[in-house]
Amino acid sequence: MKKAIAISSGAAALCLMVTPLLAEPDDDSLVINEELQMVTETEAPDHLEYVNTIYSGWRFRTDETQALQLDDFDNPAMLTVDAAIDAFNTVDGSEGKSCASCHAGPEDFAGLTASMPKVIDGKLVVMEDLLNNHRAKAMGAEPWKWSGQEMQGMVALIGLQSRGMPVDVAIDGEAAPFWEKGKEIYYTRYGQLELSCANCHEDNYGNMIRADHLSQGQINGFPTYRLKQAKLISKHNRFRGCIRDTRAETFAEGSDEFRALELYVQSRGNGLSVETPAVRQ
Amino acid sequence: MADGVKPRVKVPKTASAGEAVTIKTLISHQMESGQRKDKEGNTIPRSIINRFVVDFNGQNVIDVTLEPAISTNPYFEFEAIVPESGDFTFTWYDDDGSVYEETKSVEVS
Amino acid sequence: MKLTRRETLFIGMGAVVAATVPLPALASVEDAVAAFTGGADVGSGGITLSTPEIAENGNTVPVEVSAPGAVSIMLLAAGNPNPDVGTFNFGPLAASQTASTRIRLAGTQDVVAVAKMADGSFVRTANEVKVTIGGCGG
Numbered sequence: 248m249k250k251a252i253a254i255s256s257g258a259a260a261l262c263l264m265v266t267p268l269l270a271e272p273d274d275d276s277l278v279i280n281e282e283l284q285m286v287t288e289t290e291a292p293d294h295l296e297y298v299n300t301i302y303s304g305w306r307f308r309t310d311e312t313q314a315l316q317l318d319d320f321d322n323p324a325m326l327t328v329d330a331a332i333d334a335f336n337t338v339d340g341s342e343g344k345s346c347a348s349c350h351a352g353p354e355d356f357a358g359l360t361a362s363m364p365k366v367i368d369g370k371l372v373v374m375e376d377l378l379n380n381h382r383a384k385a386m387g388a389e390p391w392k393w394s395g396q397e398m399q400g401m402v403a404l405i406g407l408q409s410r411g412m413p414v415d416v417a418i419d420g421e422a423a424p425f426w427e428k429g430k431e432i433y434y435t436r437y438g439q440l441e442l443s444c445a446n447c448h449e450d451n452y453g454n455m456i457r458a459d460h461l462s463q464g465q466i467n468g469f470p471t472y473r474l475k476q477a478k479l480i481s482k483h484n485r486f487r488g489c490i491r492d493t494r495a496e497t498f499a500e501g502s503d504e505f506r507a508l509e510l511y512v513q514s515r516g517n518g519l520s521v522e523t524p525a526v527r528q
Numbered sequence: 529m530a531d532g533v534k535p536r537v538k539v540p541k542t543a544s545a546g547e548a549v550t551i552k553t554l555i556s557h558q559m560e561s562g563q564r565k566d567k568e569g570n571t572i573p574r575s576i577i578n579r580f581v582v583d584f585n586g587q588n589v590i591d592v593t594l595e596p597a598i599s600t601n602p603y604f605e606f607e608a609i610v611p612e613s614g615d616f617t618f619t620w621y622d623d624d625g626s627v628y629e630e631t632k633s634v635e636v637s
Numbered sequence: 638m639k640l641t642r643r644e645t646l647f648i649g650m651g652a653v654v655a656a657t658v659p660l661p662a663l664a665s666v667e668d669a670v671a672a673f674t675g676g677a678d679v680g681s682g683g684i685t686l687s688t689p690e691i692a693e694n695g696n697t698v699p700v701e702v703s704a705p706g707a708v709s710i711m712l713l714a715a716g717n718p719n720p721d722v723g724t725f726n727f728g729p730l731a732a733s734q735t736a737s738t739r740i741r742l743a744g745t746q747d748v749v750a751v752a753k754m755a756d757g758s759f760v761r762t763a764n765e766v767k768v769t770i771g772g773c774g775g
Contacts, residue, residue: 308693309689311699312694320538320552323600323601323603323697326555329536457769459770475696477600528694548732590725592736594723597741597742598723599696599740600696602738603737603738604737605701605738606736607731607733608730608731
């Protein structure tokens with residue numbers, strides 16, 4: 248009896264019950280602080296086989312959620328960014344140094360986030376790695392917790408310096424094997440629900456998954472202030488949440504798998520503006 | 529004092545006498561509602577900002593009573609009259625007895 | 638549990654509407670309104686409450702309330718475990734009796750606003766906000 252099966256595996260049924268109520272992203276235009284025009288829709292990068300147009304997740308949200316990102320004062324992520332500006336200038340660790348001892352200011356990092364993750368010395372490196380490496384080597388400071396607010400505040404502050412620039416991560420050369428690995432993860436079905444990233448964010452973006460308007464799962468706005476947790480959320484934390492919801496054992500934040508997935512998902516947004524720090528539901 | 533409490537206030541720097549100005553305020557605060565439970569199942573005690581007061585040169589603009597249903601990082605937007613040059617004072621009162629203050633000057637031209 | 642006459646009255650009324658509104662919340666909303674008004678009559682009109690029709694997350698729901706000529710405005714969330722949200726008291730330098738904030742809603746419910754006007758009268762309004770839940774519970 249089909250119906251009984253659907254009820255007994257209720258979560259699976261709910262997750263797959265997509266209805267074409269809002270089939271498209273909306274037509275709103277994202278201009279931050281009434282001056283910074285963001286690209287929230289553009290032609291998909293050549294490597295995408297099944298998607299013609301890429302959209303920022305902002306376009307899938309309600310007007311009220313969208314409004315929180317229109318003005319930096321209204322954006323609650325900026326509280327954590329403010330705290331990161333203080334941290335940038337605060338001495339920490341055995342060497343008696345702050346970020347400001349070596350770097351004139353966060354502005355020095357304009358453009359960096361738009362090109363991350365990238366391969367350095369044969370290793371795929373994400374922003375959290377750069378920060379903790381510098382903390383360890385230059386400052387003699389304890390590493391920050393991956394998804395802690397100190398770490399994500401600083402990732403957001405560095406990312407803010409690239410806001411409005413197009414995402415442009417390299418996927419060829421040294422990056423190619425990492426990118427291939429990330430792509431494989433993206434298309435692999437995980438968990439009891441047997442869902443891949445692509446099942447929701449490529450095949451069904453624009454559709455409703457229960458009451459949620461599915462986006463393309465772009466990460467150009469991360470770290471993002473998520474209303475659900477009321478704090479800055481890391482890319483890896485979001486990946487973990489999605490895979491957990493397929494009822495799978497998930498990869499760890501800061502794992503090589505998630506580094507590779509980050510590179511691949513970021514490359515799917517090549518051409519969208521960096522929106523860091525965005526606001527989502 | 530709760531950790532890392534940080535106010536942000538947006539006030540125009542100048543105004544004409546008697547002008548109505550829009551003020552926005554945001555303060556970092558968990559606003560622990562007293563409704564949540566920790567991993568052991570114990571109720572996490574309420575810890576919120578319970579009052580927010582704005583004055584201009586000693587005269588009141590708005591005095592807000594906050595309950596646990598106000599969101600994390602309390603946000604307020606309202607309008608004030610600026611009769612003359614002076615200072616807006618913003619004061620947040622925490623359940624734990626802490627008081628957070630911010631001052632913004634406005635020049636009347 | 639000791640019942641006052643008012644509570645008994647509301648339980649009686651509540652039975653009529655229990656099919657649509659959770660009874661304890663209704664009773665406590667009316668208690669909160671009565672405490673604010675001192676039991677005075679409450680009219681309508683002259684008060685505007687702006688809320689989203691659908692909130693993507695109940696943790697942060699933007700609301701704006703406006704009641705020209707009010708001395709104070711109380712906000713209530715009828716479906717929360719504790720319906721109190723907050724009260725705006727406007728001072729002599731308030732340029733308008735309008736304020737915005739962000740509130741928590743435990744689920745789909747009515748947000749209620751009651752204003753005390755300068756002449757001591759009261760007006761009330763309410764909006765329903767639908768609170769949605771995420772995709773796979775994520």
